[in-house]
Amino acid sequence: MGNVLIVAEHANGKIKKYSFELAGKASELAKELKGTVTALLIGEGAEAQAGELGHYGASKVITASHAELKYYTPEGYSKVLSDVIAQEKPDVVLGTASSTGKDLLARTAMRLGVGLASDCVDMSVSNGKLLVSRPVYAGKAIIEAIPEGIPQMATSRPNTYPVPAPQSDSPSVVVFQTDPGRIKARVKEVVESEAGMMDLTEAERIVSGGRAMGSADNFKLIKELAKAIGATVGASRAAVDAGFASHDHQVGQTGKTVNPTLYIACGISGAIQHLAGMRTSKVIVAVNKDPEAPIFSKADYGIVGDLFKVVPILTEKFKKLLQE
Amino acid sequence: MKIGVLLKQVPDTETKIKIRADGKGVEEGEIKWVINPYDEYAVEEALRLKEKAGGEVVIVSAGPARATEAIRQALAMGADRGIRIDTTGIEQDPYTTAVMLAGAAKNESFEIIFAGKQAVDDDCAQVLIGVAEKLGWPHVTPVEKFALSGKTATLQRPVAGGTKEMIEADLPVVVGCEKGLNEPRYASLPGIMKAKSKPVAELKASELLGTERARINVTKYSLPPERRAGKIIPGEPEAAAAELVRLLREEAKVI
Amino acid sequence: MYPVTMSILLVIGLAAFAYTAFNRIGLLLAAKGRDPRWDNIPGRIGTTIEYAFGQLRLLLRERKWGLMHAFIFWGFLVVAIRTITLFGQAFSPAFHLPLMDGWVGDIYTLTKDIFQVLVTVGVVVLLFRRIVIRPKRLTLSFEANLILAAIGILMITDFLMEGAEIAKSWSPHAIWSPVGMWIAGIFTAAKTSQEALTTWFTVNYFIHTAGILAFLNYLPYGKHFHIITSIPNVFFHKTVPAGALSKMNLEDESTATFGVEKINQFSWKQMLDMYSCTECGRCEDQCPAWATDKPLSPKKYLMAIRDHMYKNAKTILKHGSPSPSPSPLDGEGKMSPSPPVGEGGGEGALPSIVPGIVEPDILWACTTCRACEEACPVLIEYVDKIVDQRRNLVLMQGAVSLEAQTALRNIENNSNPWGIGFSTRGDWAKDLGVRTLAEDKNVEYLYFVGCAGSFDERAKKVSRAFVNILQKTGMSFGILGAEEKCTGDSARRLGNEYLFQMLAKDSVETFEGYGVKKVIATCPHCYNTIKNEFPQFGGNYEVFHHAEIIRNLVAEGRLNPLKTMHGRTATYHDSCYLGRYNKIYDAPRDVLKAVPGLHVEEMTLSRDLGRCCGAGGGRMWMEERIGTRMNHKRLEDVQKTTSATLTATACPFCLTMLSDAMKEKGAADMEAKDIAEIVAESL
Structure with a gap:
């Protein structure tokens, strides 16, 4: 018997898609461990949706809310999580490697004195134990590891597994009474900002334009594409020089060094000055009309073509995809 | 004010990684070792706080003898002294590292601790959190803005999609430093020269760990599949764009 | 009576x-800076006759x-x-x-x-x-x-x-x-x-x-x-090669300060320069920084420090002998502030030159192109003073722009300014059959590729073209591959003498280990540093620029450019470190002349008057935020004074700067190419 507890997340009253993804994977693992999946949903606002987790494999959902749990705090949430673990005694605890999940599970694992494997790209069961793979050295090596202790803990990188088709099962929803106590690091305010305004250096997705954009007006195409995928706008030095974008958007040797998951370079030839600032991006996409442009030698995916045609179509396709 | 900085020496991110023949680790021969880049922000923030509030900046690192070099680099930037926990022969994972660092920190009675939000070698982002938990302190990570007034720190923490949390924390606190928090200073030559004679104390890992053992059992190291040559997507704009979107979702899994 | x-x-x-x-x-x-200048008296007399009594600079231009x-x-x-x-x-x-x-x-x-x-x-x-x-x-x-x-x-x-x-x-x-x-x-x-x-x-x-x-x-x-x-x-002019900046003694623990922070830290000769400025402005006329609206005019810079020297003459005289001054080592990473001006304040009574007397932007605007020095009728040295002041900013205060810091850190960690993994340095040559010295050290020449030639896609094409030429002519050569490191030219000129010396020592050690005697460089900056500065670290080599090698191969009949480039007009852009610094003006021009059918025109500003592309002195790694772009100005020189559509270069930095200018200015009909590429195409 091996039960799995997953930490589900929610925002604006909706359960995160990656939590369904995690529920799906957890139920696969639980099947092998001959156990069940319990989901924990901490905080206010998504209790009504708790049942949805059942569609993706959780047979039980525990909700825990309290005035002090309105915002995520490591102290408050880890107290709840460790209390729930003490009550439920799961063999495996999984979370998503999101900004909340990574933080919460790390604090909890330490509190419980058990091992946590962060940011896993694969999870499986081997000899009745959770076995994970995760990249190290900026993806230049992969390790296989077993987090030790009971429960075994891991966070899974979002978008690693497909979200399973929802079933009609409905789980039992249980309310967990809790008092997180005094919180020493309190969230005072949450400032929402437009995704495109996010600083380049911390952006997960970047869409950059080069001089080939031709004018500041045409640069709007870049901004629209960025907006569609929640990316920050970047620019090559030449585009900044030409006045299409301000200097704080400049990516490259003398601009910002960025390291996003996805970097889309439009009309950027890929001089070393630019490459120096973005070549460690995980996935690089290039759109350029010159098939000889050096950017293609660094790109994972390339489209040789007129960016004024390709970029607007991409924007539409992404919008459609992300609306689904 | 007594300020602690947790520091790790890591391979430069450009270093070519070679797996040891036994598959149990990486070859260290040709590695260029540097201060974990995020830890540089931590050192800088600590120095800035010291310049404002006075006191002492102590660098704490758990690592083999070579880690002393990274400590010296931080001393060259202006930190006052260092502590190296000698981990020779110790199985280091986030858990044991946090236990050792917390043990050393406890003896120093720091009022605040800065650390990089994660180390770029194993990217676990667990150690500073573990240290906070062991010390019974709160932690905030990652932090892109920091200010202190009296015994209360105000911190800005970016969360997904450009949203930012404004956090108030009572000291003592462990702060995980994010890129953009500051611009680490360039060590001066007198700084480098003086760092040579600043004290770096050495602690024994075994004394701090007691019977504690690593909680992550790494069974195998392997190289990722060779990066495929870039894929040029053929076809008219409409078809090519559609295919690109599909690949980004299904193959690269980034959308 | x-x-x-x-x-x-x-x-x-x-x-x-x-x-x-x-x-x-x-x-x-x-003056505290030591600078003995009693060597080569006959040469000094000759120069004095030419330049002082002969008024050579005044009569030439x-x-x-x-x-x-x-x-x-x-x-x-x-x-x-x-x-x-x-x-x-x-x-x-x-x-x-x-x-x-x-x-x-x-x-x-x-x-x-x-x-x-x-x-x-x-x-x-x-x-x-x-x-x-x-x-x-x-x-x-x-x-x-x-x-x-x-x-x-x-x-x-x-x-x-x-x-x-x-x-x-x-x-x-x-x-x-x-x-x-x-x-x-x-x-x-x-x-x-x-x-x-x-x-x-x-x-x-x-x-x-x-x-x-x-x-x-x-x-x-x-x-x-x-x-x-x-x-x-x-x-008392500088008799060592112009391309050799002074070697600082970094081992001396008693040194209180590095570089020049205060006026009395200049050398006596640097002060004599200040006495001798005639305010004629020939330097300013030639300065590419001044021509592009930067705050640097060599004349105004010199006048500023000269007036400052006169104003503080009494204090300087009072502290003529080295006096106990507050050791900067008392401070932390940053230098402790000078004690207030006053009696008995030692050197502290002298204000720092930067900022106030000379602003940092003035010092950082210099590309070390030496056009000013080449113009000065009384042989005033400007570059050394500016670098001495940069040394103080960088070594003592860490005060250097973020972009320059990035380049310096990258050089420190990966031996190249872009920070690309050092182990991949030789990858460009992998499929070319080029051997490294580790594989075979019994070769005549070491081809020192340089950072650009190893990592920059554009410059790699030049390296390949040159290798093609070497291989076709059966030259015996090898490269260092991953063992090659940046020579430190930029680091030294940005003022980071510490980093430069580490790099130079490492390279000399590597060269010596393989018994290197002759070196070819495709980058004039590498060329200059290996030739003129490595001797300061015991590395003495016969150094060639690829322009010289190609010229010689053509002259010996071993290389025959046959394919005609009829109908094309080219102009040659002089690299400062090849031309003014090392007097190699003819070799690259001879190479172009050897290409059949290629018509070559000279720009008005060529040879010793050649205008800098803007990349020297570490400027390659910094943003040009003030004034207009130097590379655009140089492109204007090409456009306004020649009908060339092809600009030939012999330096990877010049190549980048001019290509960028052409792209930025929409000069679609123009291109910039290295002489090695032009010759390789014509084979």
């Missing part, structure tokens, strides 16, 4: 001058104005004998220097008369220029006009003396003074009495002699001090 009056005049005049001279020499002796200056300078030398005689005559009317009473004297008198006319012409023309034409580069001061007028008056008073003397008593020697004869004629025609003639003589005599003494005393207080200091300044 006016022995008493003249004695008083001489005592006052000479004593006052001695006082000034004593102070000025004192300042030189108080802007010849007509230069000639006027030369007239005045040579006139001064000639008239000096007459001046001594005049002073002597105050004590004995028959006083003359040896031989001057005979035919030698007659010839001298004629020569002197001619030169005095030339000086007068020079004075009039130059006054006209200063008052009417008013060229931009000149500092138009009242002082300069006054001095010119004074020189004119000295000439006229002498003519009047001569005239009065001849009119008073005719002697056969008089015919050797044509101007004197002419003036005597006027006196005679005006029936001037003997008494009046005596008065004419006496008045002019005193105006003349007292004028000279006054002149002598006035000189040191303005730019005309150069009349006295430029000859020694030329004599």
Whole structure:
């Protein structure tokens, strides 16, 4: 018997898609461990949706809310999580490697004195134990590891597994009474900002334009594409020089060094000055009309073509995809 | 004010990684070792706080003898002294590292601790959190803005999609430093020269760990599949764009 | 005979001058920077003859104005004998220097008369220029006009003396003074009495002699001090290669400060440079930074530190001998602030030069192109001063722009400014069959590829083209591959001597390990550093730039560019570090000439006048935020002064800068290529 507890997340009253993804994977693992999946949903606002987790494999959902749990705090949430673990005694605890999940599970694992494997790209069961793979050295090596202790803990990188088709099962929803106590690091305010305004250096997705954009007006195409995928706008030095974008958007040797998951370079030839600032991006996409442009030698995916045609179509396709 | 900085020496991110023949680790021969880049922000923030509030900046690192070099680099930037926990022969994972660092920190009675939000070698982002938990302190990570007034720190923490949390924390606190928090200073030559004679104390890992053992059992190291040559997507704009979107979702899994 | 009056005049005049001279020499002796310059005396004498007495720089560029200056300078030398005689005559009317009473004297008198006319012409023309034409580069001061007028008056008073003397008593020697004869004629025609003639003589005599003494005393207080200091300044010019910056002693733990923070930390020669500036602005005229609206003008920079030196002369003199100054080691990473100005404050009483006297942007605007030094008539060294000040900013304060810091950190960690993994340095050559010295060290040449040639896609094409040439001609060569490191050119010129020395020592050690004797570099910056700076670390090699190698291969008939490039017009853009620094002007041009059908035109600003692309001195790694872009300016030179569509370069930085300019300016019909590529295409 091996039960799995997953930490589900929610925002604006909706359960995160990656939590369904995690529920799906957890139920696969639980099947092998001959156990069940319990989901924990901490905080206010998504209790009504708790049942949805059942569609993706959780047979039980525990909700825990309290005035002090309105915002995520490591102290408050880890107290709840460790209390729930003490009550439920799961063999495996999984979370998503999101900004909340990574933080919460790390604090909890330490509190419980058990091992946590962060940011896993694969999870499986081997000899009745959770076995994970995760990249190290900026993806230049992969390790296989077993987090030790009971429960075994891991966070899974979002978008690693497909979200399973929802079933009609409905789980039992249980309310967990809790008092997180005094919180020493309190969230005072949450400032929402437009995704495109996010600083380049911390952006997960970047869409950059080069001089080939031709004018500041045409640069709007870049901004629209960025907006569609929640990316920050970047620019090559030449585009900044030409006045299409301000200097704080400049990516490259003398601009910002960025390291996003996805970097889309439009009309950027890929001089070393630019490459120096973005070549460690995980996935690089290039759109350029010159098939000889050096950017293609660094790109994972390339489209040789007129960016004024390709970029607007991409924007539409992404919008459609992300609306689904 | 007594300020602690947790520091790790890591391979430069450009270093070519070679797996040891036994598959149990990486070859260290040709590695260029540097201060974990995020830890540089931590050192800088600590120095800035010291310049404002006075006191002492102590660098704490758990690592083999070579880690002393990274400590010296931080001393060259202006930190006052260092502590190296000698981990020779110790199985280091986030858990044991946090236990050792917390043990050393406890003896120093720091009022605040800065650390990089994660180390770029194993990217676990667990150690500073573990240290906070062991010390019974709160932690905030990652932090892109920091200010202190009296015994209360105000911190800005970016969360997904450009949203930012404004956090108030009572000291003592462990702060995980994010890129953009500051611009680490360039060590001066007198700084480098003086760092040579600043004290770096050495602690024994075994004394701090007691019977504690690593909680992550790494069974195998392997190289990722060779990066495929870039894929040029053929076809008219409409078809090519559609295919690109599909690949980004299904193959690269980034959308 | 006016022995008493003249004695008083001489005592006052000479004593006052001695006082000034004593102070000025004192300042030189108080300078802390050590800089021995007593080597190669014959060479120094030769240079002094050429540049000081020969006025070479003045006659090579802007010849007509230069000639006027030369007239005045040579006139001064000639008239000096007459001046001594005049002073002597105050004590004995028959006083003359040896031989001057005979035919030698007659010839001298004629020569002197001619030169005095030339000086007068020079004075009039130059006054006209200063008052009417008013060229931009000149500092138009009242002082300069006054001095010119004074020189004119000295000439006229002498003519009047001569005239009065001849009119008073005719002697056969008089015919050797044509101007004197002419003036005597006027006196005679005006029936001037003997008494009046005596008065004419006496008045002019005193105006003349007292004028000279006054002149002598006035000189040191303005730019005309150069009349006295430029000859020694030329004599003590830099004899080591221009491309070798001074090696700092970084091991000396007692050194309180590195580089130049305060004015007295310059060397005596650097101060002598300040004494010698003539404010002519030839440097400014050539400065690419000034031409693109940066705050740097070499002239204004030098004047700023010169005026600052004079203003603080007393403090400098007071602390002439090394005094216990607050050790910067007391501070932390940053240098402790200077103690307040005051008595007994040691060096602390001197303010820092940066900021206030010289702003950081001025120092960072320099591309170290040496166009200014090549233009200076009195051989003032600018680059060394600017680098010395950068050294202080970087080594003591870590005060350098973030972009430059990025490059320096990258060089530190991965031995190249972009920070690309050092282990991949040799990857570009993997499929070319190029062997590394580790694989085979028994080769004739080490091909030192450089960072750009190893990592930059564009520059890699040049490396491949050159390898192609070497392989086709059966040259025996190898590369270092992953063992190659940045030479440190940028690091040194950005002021990070510490990093540079680490790199240089490492490279020399690697070279020595393989017994390297001959080196080829495709980057002029690598070329210069290996050739001129590695000897400071015990690395002495025969170093070639690929332009020289290709030129030689063509000349020996081993390389035959056959494919015609008919109909194409090219121009060659001089790299500063190849041209001005190492005098390689012809080799790349010869290479282009060897390409059949290729028409080559010269830009107006070429060879020693070649304008910098903007990438030297570490500027390659910094944003150009002030003014306009230097590379755009250089592209304008190509467009406005030639009809070339192909700009040939011999430096990866120039290549990048010019290609960028062409793209940025939408010059779609133009391209920039390295000479190696052009030749390889024509094979």
